Amino acid sequence: MLLAIDCGNTNTVFSIWDGQEFIATWRTATEWQRTADQYYVWLSTLMKFQKVEADITDVIISSTVPRVVFNLRVLADRYFNTRPMVVGKPECLLPVDVRVDEGTAVGPDRLVNTVAGYDLYGPDLIVVDFGTATTFDVVAADGAYVGGVIAPGVNLSLEALHNAAAALPHVDITQPQRVVGTNTVTCMQSGVFWGYVGLVREICARIKAERERDMRVVATGGLAPLFQQAADLFDEYQDDLTMHGLTVIYKYNKELADK
Ligand SMILES: Nc1ncnc2c1ncn2[C@@H]1O[C@H](COP(=O)(O)OP(=O)(O)OP(=O)(O)O)[C@@H](O)[C@H]1O
Ligand SMILES: CC(C)(CO)[C@@H](O)C(=O)NCCC(=O)O
Numbered sequence: 001m002l003l004a005i006d007c008g009n010t011n012t013v014f015s016i017w018d019g020q021e022f023i024a025t026w027r028t029a030t031e032w033q034r035t036a037d038q039y040y041v042w043l044s045t046l047m048k049f050q051k052v053e054a055d056i057t058d059v060i061i062s063s064t065v066p067r068v069v070f071n072l073r074v075l076a077d078r079y080f081n082t083r084p085m086v087v088g089k090p091e092c093l094l095p096v097d098v099r100v101d102e103g104t105a106v107g108p109d110r111l112v113n114t115v116a117g118y119d120l121y122g123p124d125l126i127v128v129d130f131g132t133a134t135t136f137d138v139v140a141a142d143g144a145y146v147g148g149v150i151a152p153g154v155n156l157s158l159e160a161l162h163n164a165a166a167a168l169p170h171v172d173i174t175q176p177q178r179v180v181g182t183n184t185v186t187c188m189q190s191g192v193f194w195g196y197v198g199l200v201r202e203i204c205a206r207i208k209a210e211r212e213r214d215m216r217v218v219a220t221g222g223l224a225p226l227f228q229q230a231a232d233l234f235d236e237y238q239d240d241l242t243m244h245g246l247t248v249i250y251k252y253n254k255e256l257a258d259k
């Protein structure tokens with residue numbers, strides 16, 4: 001079975017894929033200091049607790065934090081006796097072309113998202129991921145990755161206000177009842193929530209105009225449903241899009257190796 005690891009700047013998600021479906025998914029905060037032994041204690045405890053019986057033979061990793069890759073490699077080697085595939089490394093091939101400026105190290109999560117989007121929905125896509133940053137990534141008519149947009153994440157925007165202004169509290173994102181807030185918290189929520197609705201609309205409209213075609217907008221990330229409730233921003237929502245992309249890339253490389 002495959003252990004797929006999606007390491008973002010805030011959270012790291014581990015999923016076990018049995019070849020047909022994900023049989024378990026666990027999330028932990030991303031901390032580069034965590035050792036392979038710590039990961040394994042955590043993983044094996046959860047597996048026992050949830051009675052997940054999985055013989056992990058393969059590991060694939062996408063990490064936006066380069067420093068964590070070392071310990072995840074050791075985890076794969078020491079506890080699962082396998083060399084992991086690491087998205088973004090030359091030996092891990094992608095089933096699509098990547099057409100960006102030479103020397104650009106595109107975040108592996110962005111590449112994985114577009115591979116997943118293309119696999120599920122076909123070409124001419126905008127994939128929006130609400131993670132630490134909010135990313136928009138474009139899949140062309142031939143499935144190639146052709147670039148995108150990086151915007152500050154929703155929670156990051158709220159944190160930035162709190163960190164920079166002494167009188168602004170820590171606030172969680174929610175859809176405010178009104179646009180005009182009548183206290184500090186609702187004023188901040190309104191700025192970020194409605195500002196974000198506008199940001200997503202404008203960026204998607206401009207991408208479509210620039211590419212001179214209609215494109216499907218696919219969203220992923222925990223906050224996407226909150227925005228979709230308020231405005232019709234997305235055509236599709238796929239909660240485990242990045243994980244799906246990891247399985248597609250795994251299969252692609254496995255088939256190449258078996259040839
Ligand atoms: N209504 C909400 N308010 C605040 N946070 C929410 C809400 N709904 C979901 N979330 C959060 O959204 C996050 C979704 O995780 P996701 O993997 O999309 O991004 P992330 O882990 O924050 O970023 P990264 O992948 O860059 O580490 C989770 O941390 C979850 O707690
Ligand atoms: C933009 C983030 C932080 C989104 O997770 C990640 O994809 C990343 O660190 N990217 C590197 C730069 C780039 O994608 O061009």
Ligand SMILES: [K+]
Binds near residue numbers: 008129130131221242
């Ligand atoms: K993510």
